[in-house]
Amino acid sequence: MIIVCPNCYTRYKLDRKSIPGPQFQARCGRCSHIFTAYKPVQVEQISFVDLELAKQKKADNTIIAISNQKGGVAKTTTCLNLGLSLSLHDKKVLLVDFDVQANLTISLGVTPNKSLFDLIAGKAGDLAQLIKPTRYEGLFLLPSSKSLVLLNKKFFGAANFEYILKDRLVAIRDQFDYILIDTPPSIELFTLNALTAAGLVVIPTQCDYLSTHGIDQILKLIELVRSKTNPVLQARVLITMFDSQSTASRLISKKIKRLYGEITFETLIEMDDRVREAQIMSMPVIHYNKQSTAGRQYLKLAKEIFA
Ligand SMILES: Nc1ncnc2c1ncn2[C@@H]1O[C@H](COP(=O)(O)OP(=O)(O)O)[C@@H](O)[C@H]1O
Ligand SMILES: [Mg+2]
Numbered sequence: 001m002i003i004v005c006p007n008c009y010t011r012y013k014l015d016r017k018s019i020p021g022p023q024f025q026a027r028c029g030r031c032s033h034i035f036t037a038y039k040p041v042q043v044e045q046i047s048f049v050d051l052e053l054a055k056q057k058k059a060d061n062t063i064i065a066i067s068n069q070k071g072g073v074a075k076t077t078t079c080l081n082l083g084l085s086l087s088l089h090d091k092k093v094l095l096v097d098f099d100v101q102a103n104l105t106i107s108l109g110v111t112p113n114k115s116l117f118d119l120i121a122g123k124a125g126d127l128a129q130l131i132k133p134t135r136y137e138g139l140f141l142l143p144s145s146k147s148l149v150l151l152n153k154k155f156f157g158a159a160n161f162e163y164i165l166k167d168r169l170v171a172i173r174d175q176f177d178y179i180l181i182d183t184p185p186s187i188e189l190f191t192l193n194a195l196t197a198a199g200l201v202v203i204p205t206q207c208d209y210l211s212t213h214g215i216d217q218i219l220k221l222i223e224l225v226r227s228k229t230n231p232v233l234q235a236r237v238l239i240t241m242f243d244s245q246s247t248a249s250r251l252i253s254k255k256i257k258r259l260y261g262e263i264t265f266e267t268l269i270e271m272d273d274r275v276r277e278a279q280i281m282s283m284p285v286i287h288y289n290k291q292s293t294a295g296r297q298y299l300k301l302a303k304e305i306f307a
Contacts, residue, residue, distance in 0.1 A: 002157030004188070007033035051231060059199035059232040063169070063179045064305075066202050067194060069221075070214045071185035074204045074240035076103045077275055077285075079182040081295065082202075084284040085302035087138035091177035094131065097144035098165070098194055099184040100152075105143040108134050109282035112145035116168065120151070127172055136287070140176070152189040161189060162229045166197035187221060195222065196229040202265075204240045207252035212259060238301070239268035267301040269294050 001016045005028035012026075026037040066079045079095055087093045097104040102112045110132055118124035132141050155161045169179060181194040195201055203218055205211045215237060222235050237260050243249040257264055270293050278288035286295035 003037040004156065005031065005033055006035050007031050051229075055231040057232060059234050061200040061234065061305075062177060063173075063181070063198045064200045064202055065181045065183060065191075065194035065198035066204065067183045067191055068203050068205065068214060068218055069185055069187055069191070070206075070211075073206045073214075074269065075185075076107065076182050077279075078202065078204045078238060078240065078269070078298075079104055079180050080107055081284050081286060081298035082301055082305070083178070083180045084136055084139055084286055085299045086178050086180075086305070087136060088286070088299065089302055089306070090138070092138050092140070092175070093178045093180065094140045094142060094172070094176040096142045096165070096169075096179060096181040096194075098148075098181050098190045099144055100146070100149045100190075101184065102144040102146075102148075104182045105141065105145070107279060107282060107284075108141055110134070110141055110143050112143055115143065115145040115148040115151070116165070117147045117149075117151040117154075118145075119168070120164070127168055131172070136284070148190075156189040162192045162196040162225075164189075165193040169197055191221075192225065192229075195225040195233060198230070198233060201233060201235045203235060203237045204269075205237055205256065206241050207239060207243070207246075207249040207256070209248075209252070211252060212255060215256070215260060235263055237264040239264065241271045242268045243271045265301060265304055267297055267304050269297045269301070 001014055002011055003014060003026060004011050008028060008031040010028055010030045023036055025034060027034050066075045068075060083093045083095045095104060105112050114124045114130060116130070119127060119130055124130050130142060132143060134141055151164070155164060181198060183191045183194045201222060203215060205215055219235065222233060226233050237256060239253050239256060242253055253268065272285070272292055272294035274289045274292040275285045275294050278285040281288055285292050286298060289295065
């Protein structure tokens with residue numbers, strides 16, 4: 001099992017058998033931070049863990065993780081607006097807020113209450129009860145709340161911990177045309193679970209100096225996930241917050257297309273102040289202003305996803 005120091009993020013591999021109780025005090029050898037560590041709960045038996053079998057299956061591109069270990073690149077904005085765009089094309093869409101910051105939940109004006117952790121702890125009935133309808137027809141939300149942090153604390157490092165979300169989604173998979181998963185800007189339980197459950201990962205990328213470095217990093221992580229838990233996972237880069245007036249933005253988007261052209265969406269999302277205004281109103285930008293550039297680009301992106 002693995003424990004992670006919450007102060008400096010150093011990871012320690014421990015023998016599960018040597019830990020007597022469900023939790024214990026640990027002292028980080030690197031930064032001396034003392035913290036409570038949890039012995040991960042054993043995840044129940046999972047039938048689809050067979051990698052050879054998984055390789056023979058086609059990627060389910062209707063389960064989409066939105067991921068990039070960088071923050072502020074429009075992951076949450078993309079999850080919300082792409083999800084809404086898909087629903088406006090008459091698809092039934094579930095958004096999964098898999099970030100403890102609950103930005104997606106708050107953006108939809110939903111008060112964080114219970115999360116997937118409460119479900120697993122037996123405090124939230126079944127998954128269908130946890131899923132909330134939103135103000136928008138065809139758009140549903142599996143919300144995040146503060147308790148979600150315990151999912152990482154208690155399960156990270158347990159056997160098969162990467163499959164927790166996939167395992168739970170099986171029960172409701174048939175009820176939705178698309179499932180979109182918003183992830184945090186870190187590589188812990190949430191991102192690894194999202195990348196294991198998804199058939200496609202969309203990597204939102206801003207046109208800044210280190211963006212290609214960030215893409216390289218996440219592609220390496222995706223390669224690791226392919227070898228460990230999800231051999232058919234596909235990846236696509238989405239350029240976000242593109243500023244056509246900025247030379248730097250134009251140069252970097254060219255570089256991204258040159259290096260990752262084959263996996264980059266043709267549609268790019270432009271910098272648009274209405275996105276921020278819409279956020280203040282707890283609305284997706286398409287509903288806030290039908291003429292917004294970014295809104296129309298997200299609708300176009302939905303068409304590219306269908307194709
Ligand atoms: N196309 C856009 N134009 C202008 N601002 C945007 C755009 N997309 C996202 N933003 C803003 O950028 C900030 C970060 O976006 P967010 O989706 O929260 O990123 P992440 O989830 O990757 O941290 C937010 O304030 C959001 O309103
Ligand atoms: Mg976010």
